Amino acid sequence: MTKQFKLGLIINPVAGLGGSVGLKGSDNVTEEALALGAEPKSHKRTQAALEVLLPYKEQIQIFTPSGKMGQTLAEEMGFSTEVVLTVGENTSPADTELTVKTLIEQGVDLILFAGGDGTARNVCSAVSDNTTVLGIPAGCKIHSGVYAITPKAAGRVVEMLINGELVTLSDADVMDIDESAFREGVVKAKRYGEMQVPSELRYVQAVKSGGKETDELVLADLSAYVVSEMEDDEYYVMGSGSTVAAIMDEMGLENTLLGVDVVLDQDVIAADCTAQQLIDLTKGKPTKIVITLIGGQGHIFGRGNQQLSPELIRQVGKENIIVVATKRKLQALNGRPLICDTGDSVLDDELSGFIKVVTGYNDHVMYAVGLEEEK
Known part of the structure; x- marks a missing residue:
């Protein structure tokens, strides 16, 4: 039996x-x-x-x-x-x-x-x-x-x-x-x-698998993690793209999908900012930049977020850049590196190497950042 x-x-x-x-x-x-x-x-x-x-x-x-x-x-x-x-x-x-x-x-x-x-x-x-x-x-x-x-x-x-x-x-x-x-x-x-x-x-x-059927759930967990790690009295420059938009939605905030917003203490203090506004607003302030992959080639700077100027990036510092992406998006690159095309070749070179990418709740991967591919 x-x-x-x-x-x-x-x-x-x-x-x-x-x-x-x-x-x-x-x-x-x-x-x-x-x-x-x-x-x-x-x-x-x-x-x-x-x-x-x-x-x-x-x-x-x-x-x-x-x-x-x-x-x-x-x-x-x-x-x-x-x-x-x-x-x-x-x-x-x-x-x-x-x-x-x-x-x-x-x-x-x-x-x-x-x-x-x-x-x-x-x-x-x-x-x-x-x-x-x-x-x-x-x-x-x-x-x-x-x-x-x-x-x-x-x-x-x-x-x-x-x-x-x-x-x-x-x-x-x-x-x-x-x-x-x-x-x-x-x-x-x-x-x-x-x-x-x-x-x-x-x-x-499987919030860490990045499988097709769980993309929405992965994104929810990724967003919850980024929000849980946000510090009081720190400025967050929120870049373009749907993944960053999900983080804004997790906080219940309006988001400029194709623009850049600034968040302080989980409140939008400046929306759809210009490059100069971002520099002026964050100068001398503890600041982090939150970005994701824009387009199918894996650009993190220089496509759809030109407001994030070389001057701002240097002002904030490489160590304060938070890259977020689902594993599925990273896998779609088929091993190609993330691309920086800031318009400043020296800065692009400084940003190359490996960077930690947030892929879920307390889940990260190390991923290569390289120069724009030769045409």
Whole structure:
């Protein structure tokens, strides 16, 4: 007889509740969100994941809390279900944490949980090092690498495990932002730990892989990291391009897509600046330049950001240049170096060599910077 797969299931009933009504999260705003007409989404998203597993019902035993934290849905869908914890109508993070501990005691093969970054933090605070988990994305904020790309993708990963397919396990970051600050337009993302996840790259949010299917998620994590590293009282010259625009969007700021803006304390203090304005504004001030690849040839200076003049670059210093790009964009260069074409050949030569490129959350690669290719 085939051994049953012991699946731990946790649903955060209020995950994502604030997103549709513009509250930018669900932390501490449940009543307000419901009053504004928000509808819980975690139930449906969990259902989408479990539907993938319906052909395997006879092989699965679900261990879960009572009611809307898992029991109701699992039983409605016909799964063999065991309640491990009785919870009240108004659930709390403490219920999630206690459930995780109970599921570990039950020896489940995998803990599948539905929620957002706040839920991931709750699970992380109670999980053990050798426990495998996987998140069903159901929250407003999904910066953590412990989530599947979609609810169905989460089901696919569990299906692979049930079928005995080889699935690599790896540690993934748990991250979150301060929702209260976010509602005031300030983004501060922090890393809260890591959890062991099945890292099947087709289905799991591999924020460091740069794969085609995860570009949007990679960009979100890259942006969250750059914003989390921003210092108070420091000027940030934000260059052109969609990757830099994503960082501006992460801060909730208007962006000049084809221009250059200046940010101080996560606020735009000058938009669409000229080269001279940038020099005058940042002279004698702690400043960093944030740039990305412009065009298919890999230009970081001299294409679409001519406002970043040689004088400004020298004033800021090479050590204060932050280059951001997804690994997919770098791979598209097929090994060609990044290009500097500032109009100052001496400066172009000084900028050549290797530079650190931010490719994800606390994820970097070293990449060559060379002179413009010979024609």
